[in-house]
Amino acid sequence: MRKHLLKRSVLFVLPCIAAAFPSLPATVQAHDIEGFGNLSGAQHLVLITRGGVLYDNWYKTLGKSAPKDTHPAYPKAGKQKGASTWRCKECHGWDYKGARGAYSKGSHYTGIGGIRNMVHAPIDSIVANLKNETHGLSKLIPNEDMTALAHFVSHGQIDMDDYIDSATKKAKGNVANGERIFQTVCARCHGSDGKLINFKSPPKAEYIGTVASDNPWETLHKIRMGQPAVPMLSMLAFDTQDHVDVLAYCQTLPAK
Ligand code: HEC
Ligand code: HEC
Incomplete structure (x- = not known):
């Protein structure tokens, strides 16, 4: 019974919150x-x-x-x-x-x-x-x-669980669309295989392919916002699904 009431009050409150922020949907896109x-x-x-x-x-x-x-x-x-x-x-x-x-x-x-x-x-x-x-x-x-x-x-x-499977770390994205964006936008700086910039000092190696698979949440944050203190771009003007597609493609790039 209490559970039932709780559900009903949530259903009542949600439209009120939405009405207070008419331009902002529940998941920010x-x-x-x-x-x-x-x-x-x-x-x-x-x-x-x-x-x-x-x-x-x-x-x-x-x-x-x-x-x-x-x-x-x-x-x-x-x-x-x-x-x-x-x-x-x-x-x-x-x-x-x-x-x-x-x-x-x-x-x-x-x-x-x-x-x-x-x-x-x-x-x-x-x-x-x-x-x-x-x-x-x-x-x-x-x-x-x-x-x-x-x-x-x-x-x-954003709620990253909507876009990254937390158990497998796999991005829920379209690799082919991600490849188109990566090769025209990111490859200029990172190289077509993502290995032009090494994030670590040699002999250690860490490339986009490494980070995208190890820490997809960090990579998605940086795809959306950019990288601090360097001229890397932000993709925020594009749809969240595009960001996730780029992430999915990055996960196919060589990790070493
Ligand atoms: C104008 C050049 C430029 C472009 C374009 C660019 N980046 Fe970067 N990116 C950089 C630089 C420089 C760094 C910092 C390298 C460092 O700190 O060693 C960086 C860092 C990163 C990192 C951080 C890795 C880490 O562990 O700190 C990721 C991930 C990344 N870029 C992904 C991308 C993706 C994906 C795209 C395309 C959407 C992209 N970048 C486009 C220049 C660029
Ligand atoms: C050293 C740890 C630490 C760092 C660094 C930190 N926070 Fe926090 N933050 C906390 C703690 C502790 C709380 C309060 C209790 C909790 O959420 O567990 C909190 C609460 C918050 C809350 C309120 C969350 C809520 O639901 O009430 C926001 C928003 C927040 N932090 C944003 C930031 C931002 C933005 C930065 C970076 C500028 C930052 N924090 C850096 C420890 C940290």
């Missing part, structure tokens, strides 16, 4: 992102991609030196230390699900939750959250970039 306040649709997209690369690595994006100490909110039992513990992704994950996603186990486990509940949340409340004592970021990230981060959190994140 890039092609649905419209203007916001005084921002045009294009300006809004740019702001979200700025927030996306900041989420990836805000100190690199801002050209600041990396923090030396481990973040005070990073759990003592965690396996990471130093600068990387200040990156949003280190606590909240590349899939934005924190301990309920890919970081539910392994060397990046923190037990900290994700940011999925903040989809469509008011920008001011997210900025206030980032300025709180837990995050300790108010003196480190300028106000306009706090706003960009909040726009990414509220309007830019």
Whole structure:
């Protein structure tokens, strides 16, 4: 009986939320992102991609030196230390699900939750959250970039489980369409087999093919938002399915 009631109240609340945000569907799709306040649709997209690369690595994006100490909110039992513990992704994950996603186990486990509940949340409340004592970021990230981060959190994140099978890590994409995009867009910098740029210093090797298979969530985030501090493009103006198609093709590229 209680279950029944709960279901009914959820069904009642959902249309109300949708009515409050008429331009934003439940799963945020890039092609649905419209203007916001005084921002045009294009300006809004740019702001979200700025927030996306900041989420990836805000100190690199801002050209600041990396923090030396481990973040005070990073759990003592965690396996990471130093600068990387200040990156949003280190606590909240590349899939934005924190301990309920890919970081539910392994060397990046923190037990900290994700940011999925903040989809469509008011920008001011997210900025206030980032300025709180837990995050300790108010003196480190300028106000306009706090706003960009909040726009990414509220309007830019997607539910990656819709696009990546979390058990097999396989992208739910069309490889042939991904190949067309990759070969005309990404290959200029990364080479037609994705091996022109090595992300590690030799003799170690890590290419797009390596990352796309090992960490499809990171790769999808970067396809959508770009890479911090380098001139890599963002594909956010294109449909999410196109991003996923590129990811599916990247998973066919050589890993070594
Ligand atoms: C060292 C770990 C850590 C880092 C780094 C970190 N956070 Fe958090 N964040 C937390 C904790 C802890 C909470 C509150 C409790 C929880 O979600 O488990 C939180 C909460 C949040 C929330 C609210 C989630 C909710 O559902 O209430 C948002 C949004 C958020 N963080 C965004 C960010 C962004 C954006 C960055 C990067 C600028 C960031 N965080 C960096 C640890 C971190
Ligand atoms: C204008 C050149 C350029 C284009 C176009 C470009 N990239 Fe990049 N990409 C880079 C550079 C530079 C880096 C950083 C290399 C480094 O840090 O060693 C990078 C990094 C990456 C990474 C990060 C890997 C990691 O582990 O940090 C991925 C994944 C990636 N690119 C995928 C793509 C895909 C997919 C496309 C096409 C949608 C693309 N890139 C288009 C230049 C480009």
